[in-house]
Amino acid sequence: MNNLDNLKAIWHTAKTDNLPTSKEVMRLIGKFRSQKLRNKWLVIILSLLLFAVIVAVLYIVPFKMATTYAGGAMMALSSLLLAATNFRSLKRFNQLEDCSNLDFLAFIEQTRKNQIFYYKRTMVTIISLCAVGWLLYLYEVTYQHPLWCIGIYSAAAIYLAVMWFIVRPRAFKRDTEKLNATRERFENILKQLKSYETS
Amino acid sequence: MTAFEEIYNSYAPQVYRVCFGYTNDADQAKDLVQDTFIAVWKGLPGFRHQSQISTWIFRIATNHCLRAIEVAKRMPAAELPFHLADTPEESPEEKLSILYRCIAELDETERIIISLELEGLPQAEIALVVGLSSGNVRVKIHRIKEKLAQKLKAYEQFR
Numbered sequence: 510m511n512n513l514d515n516l517k518a519i520w521h522t523a524k525t526d527n528l529p530t531s532k533e534v535m536r537l538i539g540k541f542r543s544q545k546l547r548n549k550w551l552v553i554i555l556s557l558l559l560f561a562v563i564v565a566v567l568y569i570v571p572f573k574m575a576t577t578y579a580g581g582a583m584m585a586l587s588s589l590l591l592a593a594t595n596f597r598s599l600k601r602f603n604q605l606e607d608c609s610n611l612d613f614l615a616f617i618e619q620t621r622k623n624q625i626f627y628y629k630r631t632m633v634t635i636i637s638l639c640a641v642g643w644l645l646y647l648y649e650v651t652y653q654h655p656l657w658c659i660g661i662y663s664a665a666a667i668y669l670a671v672m673w674f675i676v677r678p679r680a681f682k683r684d685t686e687k688l689n690a691t692r693e694r695f696e697n698i699l700k701q702l703k704s705y706e707t708s
Numbered sequence: 709m710t711a712f713e714e715i716y717n718s719y720a721p722q723v724y725r726v727c728f729g730y731t732n733d734a735d736q737a738k739d740l741v742q743d744t745f746i747a748v749w750k751g752l753p754g755f756r757h758q759s760q761i762s763t764w765i766f767r768i769a770t771n772h773c774l775r776a777i778e779v780a781k782r783m784p785a786a787e788l789p790f791h792l793a794d795t796p797e798e799s800p801e802e803k804l805s806i807l808y809r810c811i812a813e814l815d816e817t818e819r820i821i822i823s824l825e826l827e828g829l830p831q832a833e834i835a836l837v838v839g840l841s842s843g844n845v846r847v848k849i850h851r852i853k854e855k856l857a858q859k860l861k862a863y864e865q866f867r
Contacts, residue, residue, distance in 0.1 A: 516856075523725050617775075
C-alpha cells in the first residue's frame with residue numbers, strides 16, 4: 510500500500526457523490542450573498558446614514574452655540590471614520606482570493622496587525638471623537654436647565670464610563686485571545702513553509 | 709449550463725478530496741468545498757487568467773483549509789493500530805481511511821502538498837498553489853512520501 514501509484518489509486522476511490530449539485534450550490538450562493546458580508550455593509554451604510562443625518566441637522570437647524578456645531582462635526586467625523594475603516598477592510602478581503610498559501614498567511618498576519626491597530630488606535634479615536642462630540646452637542650440643549658444638565662450629563666458619563674471601562678476591555682480581551690490563538694497557529698504553519706524554503 | 713456550473717462539476721470532486729485529505733473529516737471537507745466555490749463564484753468575473761483556473765481554484769481551496777480553525781478527527785498515532793488489528797483483509801474503504809489517517813498525522817502544509825500530489829497536480833502547479841519554488845516542492849514531496857511510507861509501514865506492522 511505504500512507505493513505512490515497505489516496511493517493515488519486509493520486516493521481516487523474517495524466517494525464524491527455526496528457533494529451538493531451545482532444547482533444546490535447556486536442556491537447556497539444566493540443565501541451567502543445576503544448573509545456573509547452583511548454586517549460589514551450594514552455598519553458602512555448606517556455610519557454613512559448617521560453622517561448624512563448629522564450634517565443635515567447641523568445645516569438645517571439654526572443652532573446658537575459653537576459647541577453644538579463642534580460636537581456635531583466630531584460625531585459626523587467619527588461616523589465617516591467608521592465607514593471608511595470598514596470599507597477598507599472589505600476591499601482588502603475582496604482582493605484576497607488569487608494568492609498562494611504563503612501570500613495568504615502574510616495576508617492573515619497583516620489582518621491581525623490591522624485588527625490590533627484598530628482596537629488600540631482607530632477604535633479609541635472613533636469612540637473619543639463620538640463621546641466628546643456627543644457631550645458638546647448636548648450642551649446647548651441643557652445649559653439653561655441646570656437639573657436637566659446634571660441629569661443628562663450624569664447619564665451620559667455613566668454610559669460612556671461603562672462602555673469605556675467595562676464593555677471595551679472585555680471585548681478587547683476576548684478578541685485578543687482569539688487573535689493570539691490565530692497568530693500561534695499561523696506562525697506554526699508559516700514556519701513549516703519557511704523551513705521548506707531554507708532546507 | 710453556466711460557466712460556473714461547468715467549473716463546479718469539473719473541480720468539486722478534486723477539491724473535495726484535497727479538503728478531505730487536509731481535514732480527515734467528510735462534513736468539514738464538504739463545508740470547505742462550498743466555501744471554496746462561493747469564493748470561486750464571487751471571483752469568477754474578475755479572474756484574469758493570469759494563472760490556470762485549476763491553480764486559482766486550488767489556491768482558494770487550500771487557503772480555506774488553512775483558515776479552518778479546527779481540524780477534526782485527527783487521531784493520535786498510538787491509538788490507531790488497535791482499531792485495525794483484527795481486520796484480516798483491507799477493503800478499499802479501509803485502505804482509504806488508513807491513508808487519510810496517515811495524512812492527518814502530517815503537518816498542515818505537508819497535508820496540502822501531498823493531497824495535491826495525490827490528486828495528480830503537476831509539481832510546478834503545486835508550487836504555485838503553495839507559494840514555494842518548484843525545486844523546494846520536489847524535495848518536499850520526496851520527504852513527505854518517505855514520511856507517509858513510514859507511517860503506512862507502521863500500520864502494516866500492527867496488522
